[in-house]
Amino acid sequence: xxxxxxxxxxxxxxxxxxxxxxxxxxxxxxxxxxxxxxxxxxxxxxxxxxxxxxxxxxxxxxxxxxxxxxxxxxxxxxxxxxxxxxxxxxxxxxxxxxxxxxxxxxxxxxxxxxxxxxxxxxxxxxxxxxxxxxxxxxxxxxxxxxxxxxxxxxxxxxxxxxxxxxxxxxxxxxxxxxxxxxxxxxxxxxxxxxxxxxxxxxxxxxxxxxxxxxxxxxxxxxxxxxxx
Ligand code: CA
Numbered sequence: 001x002x003x004x005x006x007x008x009x010x011x012x013x014x015x016x017x018x019x020x021x022x023x024x025x026x027x028x029x030x031x032x033x034x035x036x037x038x039x040x041x042x043x044x045x046x047x048x049x050x051x052x053x054x055x056x057x058x059x060x061x062x063x064x065x066x067x068x069x070x071x072x073x074x075x076x077x078x079x080x081x082x083x084x085x086x087x088x089x090x091x092x093x094x095x096x097x098x099x100x101x102x103x104x105x106x107x108x109x110x111x112x113x114x115x116x117x118x119x120x121x122x123x124x125x126x127x128x129x130x131x132x133x134x135x136x137x138x139x140x141x142x143x144x145x146x147x148x149x150x151x152x153x154x155x156x157x158x159x160x161x162x163x164x165x166x167x168x169x170x171x172x173x174x175x176x177x178x179x180x181x182x183x184x185x186x187x188x189x190x191x192x193x194x195x196x197x198x199x200x201x202x203x204x205x206x207x208x209x210x211x212x213x214x215x216x217x218x219x220x221x222x223x224x225x226x227x228x
Pocket of ligand 1: 008009010052053054055
């Protein structure tokens, strides 16, 4: 299951794709033009963007270039014709994959899963990290606390892993936004705080009584071994 942003101006295509992707277990938000699509990509931080290249306000490749200036979120572009030049232009502008219209929900879903898997394969070679009673295993994408499996969302896992690898070091919100959310900028530092508070709850602690997750006021957060 992934959080997807669909940028598509044709209302029939949009609703058909939302239905097909939702049926396959994804959470889908959508935009009907380039500018609102960019806003949602920055504010809602989806796992992947499906971007139609033929949009009413901006050229899809232009949208992609603007998005790439601020984000490395995976993008699959949808092109109207099997136009090789258009596809090359989109790939050069930073698209991770493409689909040619008309395409079905099954094909799009398979491409989405393949693009997301490529990102995850990068984790496979990474060693497990242990900090106190916490153990984080990137290959299995699992974390345990005192031997008990933590039910983490993908973003919570990425956040915990990023902090665990840097145990004892202060990590800034900006760095987390850039490295965990792959956002080079964005006003919503609140996203980081919200995820940190969810993670805290799953670790059985609170901001008032922290153990592993220590806030360093005005700077950021660090993950520490709380000791016995
Ligand atoms: Ca279109």
